[in-house]
């Protein structure tokens with residue numbers, strides 16, 4: 001069945017009730033969930049279902065599974081979910097920041113392009129760029145200043161869905177496609193720090209963004 005994706009309806013939802021619809025080993029499927037499943041470069045949510053720890057949330061084919069520490073759930077059982085909000089809110093702030101960083105990175109370094117969608121968790125966003133050159137620290141500092149100036153403008157972040165069901169992320173003049181969870185305004189991001197990460201391979205440079 002298709003799980004009702006509460007995290008898309010309200011990315012700030014922390015608690016919800018649901019029904020267990022299927023069980024597999026240490027994984028359970030619910031009829032609705034606020035737990036974001038790993039995908040699109042964003043890690044899966046953790047938290048609790050009843051008193052049982054949710055270690056991860058994953059997607060297998062189109063099924064969202066909650067990986068639980070102990071599985072004595074029953075199909076048809078009513079349960080209460082609670083996501084680890086501190087962790088998720090940091091992920092949302094880092095994820096929203098990552099789209100602003102990418103915009104200003106591509107503006108400053110005209111001849112680079114993102115290698116993949118990156119990976120964002122509660123600690124940081126990592127994005128790799130394809131380039132034969134070394135990205136200079138001084139210019140990364142310029143990007144960091146531009147990003148923080150944009151954030152300080154308290155720009156609203158709008159998520160909208162097109163006729164093909166694709167989710168779009170927009171803030172002022174920055175536009176991208178994204179299925180992750182986000183804050184509603186750049187004011188929630190706070191200040192960001194941008195650093196060069198460990199070189200991920202030949203012809204690539206890694207940029208790490210963290211909210212501070």
Ligand SMILES: [Zn+2]
Pocket residue numbers: 095099177178179180
């Ligand atoms: Zn995204």
